[in-house]
Amino acid sequence: MPFPEFDSKGMEYRFLGNSGTLVSVIAYGSWDTVGGQVKDSSIIEPCLQEAWKCGINFFDTSESYAEGQAEIEIGHALKKFGWPRKDYVLSTKVFEGGHGPNDIGLHRKKIIESVNASLKRLQLDYADIVYAHRPDYLTAMLETVRAFSDLVAQGRIHYWGTSEWSAFEIGEALSVARENHLVAPIVEQPQYSIISRQRVEGEYAPLFYKYKYGATVWYVLLSSLADRSYD
Structure with a gap:
């Protein structure tokens, strides 16, 4: 385990998709909080520190959250x-x-420049995972897969994934990667809660079984029944 000192806290770690990288079963997210609803940035630091103390080693954000803030x-x-x-x-x-x-x-152009900008904002040399936050119906899948694959080869990212893609779209990306000897996505980030289950438990089931495709879900506690459209 990456954090033996946290064993007493009972944190569980799981493999990220079909990779050998371990992530805590609870991640620290930043949508609608960091730089958003929580305006006082001084509150963020103790929250992150407490998460770390509890054994959380997985931190998630996006270029679109609070417009990069x-x-x-x-x-x-x-x-x-x-x-x-x-x-x-x-x-x-x-x-x-x-x-x-x-x-x-x-x-x-969008993928590479966005990753470069994100890394600059994060003050990091690389990101462990970059998700394609929504499917792009106007760009050829080969162009998308090749761009992410090149970023992996350059060491700018370790893995790439999808978010709110259909099983068909994910399957196409996996096929394109295999046929062109490129790096395939390994994880999907979908909405999943007790009242939003069909896509994860039904549509994605073959991907989990056949490819060991991973899932890092959002809205598990479903913060609002009135606003469930965006992550």
């Missing part, structure tokens, strides 16, 4: 704490960030 605050805290980079897993997401004509989608 979440990444800035997470990055500032991580640098201040000085935690060993090898001991935590950091994920972020790209798809929509900025207001220009090329600031949305999963084309090569």
Whole structure:
């Protein structure tokens, strides 16, 4: 285990998809909190420290959360704490960030420039996971897969994944990667709760079984029945 000192806390770790990387079963997310509803950034640091003390080694953010401010605050805290980079897993997401004509989608220009910008905000040399935050119906799948694959080869990211993609779209990405000898996605980040179960338990089931595709779910506690559309 990466955190033997946390054994007494009872934190459980699981493999990220079909990889050998271990992540805590509870992650520290930053949507609608870091840089968003929580305006006082001084509150974020003790929250992160408490999560760390409990054995959480998985921290999640996105270029779109509070228009990049979440990444800035997470990055500032991580640098201040000085935690060993090898001991935590950091994920972020790209798809929509900025207001220009090329600031949305999963084309090569968008993916590479967004990852570079995210790493600058996070003050990190690499991200462990970058999710394609939504499917892009206008860009060829090969272009998307190749861009992520190149970032892995460059050491800018370790893994890439999908978020709110259909099983068909994920299957296409896996096939394109296999046929072109590229790096395939390994994990999906879907909404999943007691009243939103069909996609995870039904649609994705073949992916979990056949490819050992991973899942890092959001909205497990379903914060609001009236607002369930965005993560």
